[in-house]
Amino acid sequence: MDCREVEDKLAAFADGEDLSAHAPIVAHLQTCGACRASPHAQSVARTVLRARAAELSSVAPPGLRTRVVANLGQHLKAPETLPDISWGGRLTAFATAAIVVLTLGAVLLPVATIRSTALLAAQLALDHLKCFTIEGDADGTPISKAEAEATLRREYDLVVDVPPSLPDERLDLMAVRRCLYGDGRAARVMYRLDGEPVSLFVIPDLSRPPAELSLFGHDQVVWTAGDRTDMLVARAGLRERLSRVAPYLRTEAK
């Protein structure tokens, strides 16, 4: 291998890949002082950037953030990938709103957060809309915490501490379902908040930074508790109400 070939591989080693498993590269490094110094230099540079990532994330190189968000918009701009079902008009409008709001509203977040949390928010907002539109929330009568937990356990083999209704905030627990996100191990708890549909998604083995978002025509509140991430979703305009009930749900959804 020559220096150019080796150099292209060395970034992975600075990222933690085991160098000893690549004998040709090791052999080259033993004979080439310039290349031998490269992993150390890269590790130092990476360490410096990682140490300051939090403060740097808001001052990306000019144009980069816009470019990334625009590119992400292309990936999400996919009415053709949405289910072709009878209420497709609503979904197309939803997808259009998603692109516009994402492009305009998400530029201040770190890119990794945009990509991971926005993609999660897209899927769950669609799931929320689909669930309340197609399946509805049972017979419109609130159910108890015990009923909800028993249903999740019996029908989906999911064990979740379901937060009960909160009369003071006019938050009614209506139904529970399985959400297909995360191999079907996520639970969706359906509420009505002042009569408006609200979904609480409980997703195991996932960690996301806490955030309040307005994406895809919906408001989302995200938090992580232990090895689980919860996302609260409702149509846009309910942000203040969501923020008021989120602490209660966060405490109760253990």
Added chain:
Amino acid sequence: MFREVVWLRDVDELTYQEIADVLEIPIGTVMSRLSRGRKQLYHALTTKRS
């Protein structure tokens, strides 16, 4: 050119594949730009200090 890749990897923590998708470049190019960009940064840092 190198700075974008380094930034996306080390500040924003995107994977090589995600960077390739975002910048629409091959993953091999991602790795080579990352390698060179980091080395440039290292030299800038050490030169400045010395």
